[in-house]
Amino acid sequence: MKNKRFLGQHFLISQNIKDKIFETAEKYAPLCKSILEIGPGTGAITQILLRLNKPFFAVEKDNILSHNLKEKFRNLVLFEEDARSFSFESIEKKFYPMMIIGNLPYYAATDIMLNLLAYPSRISSAHFTIQKEVALKFSSSTGQKYYSKYSVWTHCYYDTKIDFSIGKGCFSPPPKVTSSFLTFIPKDYFELDESDSLKFFSFLEKLFQQQRKTIYANLKRFEKSFNSDFLETINKKARPNQIEPTFYYSAFKKFFPL
DSSP: OOOOGGGTOOEEOOHHHHHHHHHHHHHHGGGOSEEEEEOOTTTHHHHHHGGGOOOEEEEOOOHHHHHHHHHHOTTOEEEOSOTTSOOGGGSOGGGOSEEEEEEOOTTTHHHHHHHHHTOGGGEEEEEEEEEHHHHHHHHOOTTSTTOOHHHHHHHHHEEEEEEEEEOGGGEESOOSSOEEEEEEEEOSSOSSOGGGHHHHHHHHHHHTTTTTSOHHHHHHTTGGGSOGGGGGGSOTTOOGGGSOHHHHHHHHHHHOOO
16 A cells, blocks of 8 residues: 555554554553544554454544545444544544544644543543654653643643654654654543643643743733732743643633633
């Protein structure tokens, strides 16, 4: 199967990595009522995940691959659409919580994860093959090099773990970067309501917009939106990547929208 480069397709060919992905999925399978695969491609992972004997759904944008998947897997419920705009409403609630798993196209990975992970109560676990740098942005802690708006947003709803790295040669064609397999597990308690998840991310985008500036300076731009006394409680020298997630939760509750 020839890949479509404009769709960012890199097909997994390493049996060792396929086995590792299945082992991870098998570990978390008891927590889910169904499985949702994102970008099944040629069905390399689909075939082994079906061994878990769970109701199986998949989202595939490529119309040719979708046709082939329907022919190959008769018990697969397939949505031929872009995962960046896929809605959980397409799936009956009786299939929640779902395990989500996918080898994501690098150009769209961040948008896909934000769209799907915005509903943690519908998810038992999520597992994505993504660019290593993106995995670090979603999983880093305060003060680390890749700590970002994605890290803060994720910490609000999920615990994360980079399970293993995946070399370039494990794909065809090989990508230019190393990949990681990243797991998300919804927390028992959400710091903010699930209904506010995307609003919270929009809020973080504004505060991380100028990362070289201090968090004080970034908030000062929106002083008219809230009680300026709050500014006096902030470390005036700290930058956005030096601030604990709990600060952002409190700030959001106090003065969203900016």
